[in-house]
Amino acid sequence: xxxxxxxxxxxxxDKLKGKVEEKAEREIEKKREEIVVVEEKPVRxxxxxxxxxKKKEKKIKIGLGKKLVAIFKKKIKLSEKEIEDYLWELExxxxxxxxxxxxxKEIIKKLEEKILTKEFVxxxxxxxxxxxxxxxxxxxxxxxxxxxxxxEKKQKPFVVLFLGNxxxxxxxxxxxxxxxxxxxxxxxxxxxxxxxxAAAIEQLQEHADKLGVKTIKHDYGADxxxxxxxxxxxAESRKTDVLLxxxxxxxxxxxxxxxELKKIDRVVKPDMKVFVIEAFTGKSALEKARGxxxxxxxxxxxxxxxxxxxxxxxxxxxxxxxxxxxxFLGTGQKYEDLEIFDKERFVDNLLT
Ligand SMILES: Nc1nc2c(ncn2[C@@H]2O[C@H](COP(=O)(O)OP(=O)(O)OP(=O)(O)O)[C@@H](O)[C@H]2O)c(=O)[nH]1
Ligand SMILES: [Mg+2]
Numbered sequence: 339x340x341x342x343x344x345x346x347x348x349x350x351x352d353k354l355k356g357k358v359e360e361k362a363e364r365e366i367e368k369k370r371e372e373i374v375v376v377e378e379k380p381v382r383x384x385x386x387x388x389x390x391x392k393k394k395e396k397k398i399k400i401g402l403g404k405k406l407v408a409i410f411k412k413k414i415k416l417s418e419k420e421i422e423d424y425l426w427e428l429e430x431x432x433x434x435x436x437x438x439x440x441x442x443k444e445i446i447k448k449l450e451e452k453i454l455t456k457e458f459v460x461x462x463x464x465x466x467x468x469x470x471x472x473x474x475x476x477x478x479x480x481x482x483x484x485x486x487x488x489x490e491k492k493q494k495p496f497v498v499l500f501l502g503n504x505x506x507x508x509x510x511x512x513x514x515x516x517x518x519x520x521x522x523x524x525x526x527x528x529x530x531x532x533x534x535x536a537a538a539i540e541q542l543q544e545h546a547d548k549l550g551v552k553t554i555k556h557d558y559g560a561d562x563x564x565x566x567x568x569x570x571x572x573a574e575s576r577k578t579d580v581l582l583x584x585x586x587x588x589x590x591x592x593x594x595x596x597x598e599l600k601k602i603d604r605v606v607k608p609d610m611k612v613f614v615i616e617a618f619t620g621k622s623a624l625e626k627a628r629g630x631x632x633x634x635x636x637x638x639x640x641x642x643x644x645x646x647x648x649x650x651x652x653x654x655x656x657x658x659x660x661x662x663x664x665x666f667l668g669t670g671q672k673y674e675d676l677e678i679f680d681k682e683r684f685v686d687n688l689l690t
Contacts, residue, residue: 339669340650344688346431351467351689353424354453358414358463365412413457421453436620436651441478441658448474472685478654479681482638482663485522488580491609495527495573495581499566499608501599501630504587507642507668508614509538512582513545515666517673520549524579529569530555531562531602532586542584549673552578562586563601570606583608590629599634610637615656617641617667623652624659631660642668645675653684 425446432442452470459466488496498515500508509532516526528546530553532538539555546553554569566583573581585602588595603611613636615623630636639656644667657664664679 339644340648340653340688343432343435343437343650346428346435347471347688350424350428350431351464351471353427354416354421354467355464357416357420357424358458358460358467361414361416361420362412362460365414412460414460414463415457416453418450418454421450425450432651435649436623436655438621438624438651438655438659441655444658445474445478445654448477468689472689475654475685475688476681478658479684480657480661480663481679481681482665484638484665484678487610488519488524495570495578496610497570497573497581497583497606497608499583499585499602499606499611500614501585501611501634501636502587502614503589503626504535506587506614506616506619507640508587509541509545509584510671511614511640511642511666511668511676512542512584513549514668514673514676515582516545516549516551518676519580520551525576526551527569527573527576527578527581528553529566529581529583531565531569531583533558533560533562533565534586538584538586552576561601562598563605566602566606590626590633596633603634611635612637612665613639613662615639615641615652617644617650617652618646618648619652620649621652624655627656627660631662636660636662638663638665640664640666640668641679644677645669650688 428449429442429446432445433439437445449470452474453467456466456470500512502508512528516528519526526549528542528551530539530542532542533556536558539558543553543555545551552572554565554572556565556568562585569581569583572578583602583606585599586595588599590596611634613627613630615626619626627636627639639660639662641653641664653664656662667677667679669675669677
């Protein structure tokens with residue numbers, strides 16, 4: 339998962355580690371020379387040093403240097419000049435992995451600050467670099483606890499409205515969530531508020547039958563706000579824990595369809611609006627998210643199809659720019675293929 343991002347970040351860590359090692363070797367060498375000067379000065383004047391002897395001496399130098407490191411726990415600081423090429427390379431890599439420009443700049447700036455103020459302990463630099471990258475990326479990402487939000491709401495139902503573009507996985511994600519919630523002992527209801535796309539009602543009903551979930555539905559062409567309203571009333575009277583509202587896919591630029599979504603929002607007043615997007619949407623992902631965010635509002639994000647060949651950058655862009663949490667990652671077509679988004683785990687995965 340997220341192989342490109344992983345490769346690029348790993349490459350950056352390796353290069354930086356190499357730089358610290360190289361600088362440490364140089365400084366060790368210098369130190370050893372100082373010692374040699376003190377010890378050998380009187381001898382050097384008389385003895386002609388042969389090539390072989392020089393070679394041997396070098397070997398001793400390094401050995402002695404390593405010992406010095408162990409003794410003094412040498413610390414290395416890197417300069418702006420020493421890291422600028424690596425940061426520039428990483429900046430291009432992040433852009434290539436679909437991280438937007440603003441987020442990329444922020445990541446690079448924070449990394450630079452942390453690296454330049456760090457004194458790397460030789461021998462521990464890899465772990466230290468990992469920790470820096472980890473803390474910067476974790477600072478960019480936002481996670482959220484869906485199940486906790488549900489628990490926190492005293493009055494049932496907890497209403498979730500799903501929105502997003504066509505075919506990104508809203509209906510499938512609703513079914514996966516119902517599966518998860520039922521496993522957690524929650525009661526679930528569906529609102530079949532996609533009255534537009536052919537077979538959408540049957541698709542949701544099929545999931546409902548498999549999962550044992552009640553669905554509120556009208557006919558095709560019915561007002562989706564009316565379906566959602568009925569579903570809310572029904573869930574209230576049955577004291578259902580969670581109501582999941584499926585909606586038709588739409589472009590964020592389609593005024594009429596956005597108005598329709600706003601009407602559903604006004605009528606049902608959901609507790610949470612979840613934006614569903616394919617993880618590999620690329621550079622346009624942020625624009626799409628923004629379109630829904632500015633027109634209808636959104637509280638959280640679910641990225642689907644993370645199991646496919648995903649660059650992974652959009653996850654950083656969306657959550658950082660909108661400051662909204664990613665709740666789950668869709669990782670396949672089966673009901674179990676829904677991972678709770680845990681930024682610690684996500685970042686660890688990028689670094690290993
Ligand atoms: N590999 C993979 N496929 C997924 C995932 N989530 C959804 N899909 C597939 O994506 C396709 C579209 O999913 P839907 O749930 O119908 O998408 P939708 O957003 O409801 O589509 P519309 O209602 O037409 O807007 C289906 O074939 C799903 O099986 C996922 O996490 N991984
Ligand atoms: Mg659908």
